Amino acid sequence: MRVRAMRKQAKPLSETPETPPDGAGRALHTGSPSTPGKGTVFSKKRVRSARMMKDSLFKVLLAVISVVIVLPFFLILLQLASAGLGEVLGSGLGQGIQFIDTNPGPGLRGGILNSIVGSIALSALAGAVGIPVSVLGAVYINEYTRPGRVKNAIEFGADVLAGIPSIVFGAFGLALLVGGLGFGFGLFSGGVTLAFMMIPTILRTTEEALRAVPVSLREASLALGATKWTTTWKVTIRAAFPGIVTGVLLAFGRVIGETAPLLFTSGNSLGEPTSLFGPGSWVAALPYTIYLYISDPRDYLKAKAQGTAVILLIIVLTVDVIANYISRKVTRRLV
Amino acid sequence: MGTLLEKYIADIGKRLEKMQELCGKALLLAMDAFASIDVSLALEVAEMADENEELSHKVEENVIETIARRQPVAGDLRKLAGYLQVAGNLYRIGRHANKIAHIVKLADGLHLQHFKELRTLPFLAQQSKTTLDIAMKAVLTGDLSEIEELEKLESVTDKETEDMFEEIVEYLRKDQTIVRMALFYILVGRYYERAADHAMMIAERAIYMVTGHRQKLGLAYKEASLHPPH
Amino acid sequence: MITWTNQIEVHDLNTWFGSKHILKGISCYFMDNAVTAIMGPSGCGKSTLLRTINRLNDMIGNFRMTGKILFEGEDIYSAEASVYELRKRIGMVFQRPNPFPMSVRDNIKYGPKLHGVHDEDQLDKIVEHSLRRAALWDEVKDELDAPAPNLSGGQQQRLCIARALSVDPPVLLMDEPVSSLDPISAGKIEELIVTLKEDYTIILVTHNVQQAFRVSDQAAFLYMGELVEFDETSHIAEAPSDPRTEAFITGRIG
Numbered sequence: 001m002r003v004r005a006m007r008k009q010a011k012p013l014s015e016t017p018e019t020p021p022d023g024a025g026r027a028l029h030t031g032s033p034s035t036p037g038k039g040t041v042f043s044k045k046r047v048r049s050a051r052m053m054k055d056s057l058f059k060v061l062l063a064v065i066s067v068v069i070v071l072p073f074f075l076i077l078l079q080l081a082s083a084g085l086g087e088v089l090g091s092g093l094g095q096g097i098q099f100i101d102t103n104p105g106p107g108l109r110g111g112i113l114n115s116i117v118g119s120i121a122l123s124a125l126a127g128a129v130g131i132p133v134s135v136l137g138a139v140y141i142n143e144y145t146r147p148g149r150v151k152n153a154i155e156f157g158a159d160v161l162a163g164i165p166s167i168v169f170g171a172f173g174l175a176l177l178v179g180g181l182g183f184g185f186g187l188f189s190g191g192v193t194l195a196f197m198m199i200p201t202i203l204r205t206t207e208e209a210l211r212a213v214p215v216s217l218r219e220a221s222l223a224l225g226a227t228k229w230t231t232t233w234k235v236t237i238r239a240a241f242p243g244i245v246t247g248v249l250l251a252f253g254r255v256i257g258e259t260a261p262l263l264f265t266s267g268n269s270l271g272e273p274t275s276l277f278g279p280g281s282w283v284a285a286l287p288y289t290i291y292l293y294i295s296d297p298r299d300y301l302k303a304k305a306q307g308t309a310v311i312l313l314i315i316v317l318t319v320d321v322i323a324n325y326i327s328r329k330v331t332r333r334l335v
Numbered sequence: 336m337g338t339l340l341e342k343y344i345a346d347i348g349k350r351l352e353k354m355q356e357l358c359g360k361a362l363l364l365a366m367d368a369f370a371s372i373d374v375s376l377a378l379e380v381a382e383m384a385d386e387n388e389e390l391s392h393k394v395e396e397n398v399i400e401t402i403a404r405r406q407p408v409a410g411d412l413r414k415l416a417g418y419l420q421v422a423g424n425l426y427r428i429g430r431h432a433n434k435i436a437h438i439v440k441l442a443d444g445l446h447l448q449h450f451k452e453l454r455t456l457p458f459l460a461q462q463s464k465t466t467l468d469i470a471m472k473a474v475l476t477g478d479l480s481e482i483e484e485l486e487k488l489e490s491v492t493d494k495e496t497e498d499m500f501e502e503i504v505e506y507l508r509k510d511q512t513i514v515r516m517a518l519f520y521i522l523v524g525r526y527y528e529r530a531a532d533h534a535m536m537i538a539e540r541a542i543y544m545v546t547g548h549r550q551k552l553g554l555a556y557k558e559a560s561l562h563p564p565h
Numbered sequence: 566m567i568t569w570t571n572q573i574e575v576h577d578l579n580t581w582f583g584s585k586h587i588l589k590g591i592s593c594y595f596m597d598n599a600v601t602a603i604m605g606p607s608g609c610g611k612s613t614l615l616r617t618i619n620r621l622n623d624m625i626g627n628f629r630m631t632g633k634i635l636f637e638g639e640d641i642y643s644a645e646a647s648v649y650e651l652r653k654r655i656g657m658v659f660q661r662p663n664p665f666p667m668s669v670r671d672n673i674k675y676g677p678k679l680h681g682v683h684d685e686d687q688l689d690k691i692v693e694h695s696l697r698r699a700a701l702w703d704e705v706k707d708e709l710d711a712p713a714p715n716l717s718g719g720q721q722q723r724l725c726i727a728r729a730l731s732v733d734p735p736v737l738l739m740d741e742p743v744s745s746l747d748p749i750s751a752g753k754i755e756e757l758i759v760t761l762k763e764d765y766t767i768i769l770v771t772h773n774v775q776q777a778f779r780v781s782d783q784a785a786f787l788y789m790g791e792l793v794e795f796d797e798t799s800h801i802a803e804a805p806s807d808p809r810t811e812a813f814i815t816g817r818i819g
Binding site: 146214216217219220221222223224225226227230234235238239 | 619621624626649650651652653656657659661663665666667675676679680725728729731732
Binding site: 340406407409410411547 | 774775778801802803804805810811814815816
């Protein structure tokens, strides 16, 4: 017993928290005069430092990989910031606000208010159509269908939809909404096409959120005499709400940045849209605008594109941060 | 949980078996001591009674510990509760043997002598031991088959005791000098009868332990005998 | 006017999940204003029996039953019976505490609101009354608007009891209500159950024999879907009639 206690005491003397692999630091620490079995302690140290070397190597490797993964994000940010911010804030905050606040004028100089308003309008319409459809659809699938062919078919459909390239959505929108149903270019066609893109995402995330609600919560509500309908709305959806909101916001974040679907459906405009259908509904959008400006030979427009990109990035980042915040803060409440 | 509990119960059962052995020996030895008014034998009986008492305390401790720790129910619980009460009955049987030993010491001290050949008293001693053995067999093995016999034994002993009572009354009428010894005879008979009675109680315990029903033994209770219950 | 001798009576109940025959010919009654414990080894059908009484098994697609369950003299599975009314009058507490992700107050208001109580004063009274009955009032009265999931396990379960009591059901079903709690919380709730029986009929499912003995007045022993024995708890604890019951309660099977 005593010997063991002594060894335990002796260890801290000869062992240091972070011995450098070659044991160079050993000399600094008080040698271990009272440790029995000196020989064994030393060889153990050698083994230990070999292991520690492997450990450190691995840590370094992982750190490098992490940097490589995160780097592109920072590079984009840096590039945009340097080029774009300069464009936006050039001569101070005043110009920045002007950038956001005015429509493009002759020669497409001026601000990008049209694109900002347009993007918001399109997203709003997409949401207005897409969210109820997907949320209600997910509720139906999860709460009212039994596991089986129908459910599998719907889920499969949603997954397929999620993988369809955005330009195909654009072509579809053109064929069905613009041409087929005759809605023409503009806010409605663009918005509904975007809605179709939002549906798979929101459907799946809502479904996940609903599934995460424990069955016993529903049972508790039913056991009090509630109908399935009441239970679904007052308990299940309420419990899944943070997850649903997160999914919706993420879908928004994605859709705001989509260009391809809008190419054939939304038309373009130098001002705000004034109606839902017809020529007055033609609307600009931030990603579309970026595309147009960058493809333009005029240099000042290329610069303006950078600025627009910065605005778009800020919007997307804000949406993502809010979604993240909600999902972290609020999900903890659900036992 | 079942097997550990069974082990504890078996250990307690062994202690009871030892007590049964002691009581049986003490009852017979006490008779020998009285027949020959031998104080050394009486002292042996006293020692056996003390050991018996020790064991009864141990049994009580074991039963309480087992109940607290293993939380037995139903058959197990009845058995343990039964063991506890049987230990008490065995303790009293030992004490009765001890009291007979005490009378031996008194008789020796007063230099008394028997005035007749002892016939009934040894018979009662043997009967009490037999009753004890049958009852304890029922307790320790659950075999209730011989319990009916006990009631027959009891009626025989009741008769013998009554006869002895009358016999002694006759003796006293003729001769007054033997009063002390005569009373000792009555007392010794009484103690054996009490011992047998406790043995009957042990048998009743056995019935409850095995069947869960309570049944009173004794022809007197069934009003099948003219002799009043003692 | 239908008269009945016991609030809940079960007559020759058989249940199936698909082709699996779960409950086999169960007939029994549950004493009013007493605690009846349903005990048995895992998988013997105890929870199924409980959930058949408040028709929660209706939610399971392949559930089938024959026989009758009478609540206050009426067949609860008859076509005219309202399952919502039934569940208002037969409350349930589950094995793991499952408070709604709302405030404590809203959890308790949920039930009464379902059944038409909207007056705020009345609702507040119900909140206080239910929490007092569940011995939780003193601990939460200053934080009624805090989220329910923030309570400790034992508190949450008492909240679930209060919630079940909020609609004042004459019968309370409890499915192993303390098996997920620590011994001290479990003990508190066991004592609570014993006090509640003055005003409610309680049917308690448990796999813990000692708990059944501590808490119940009447006990039913279910083994492989059959009702083996059904008697006063004191009789079963002292001398059960069926050897299977004895084997179970002494720990030799199950």
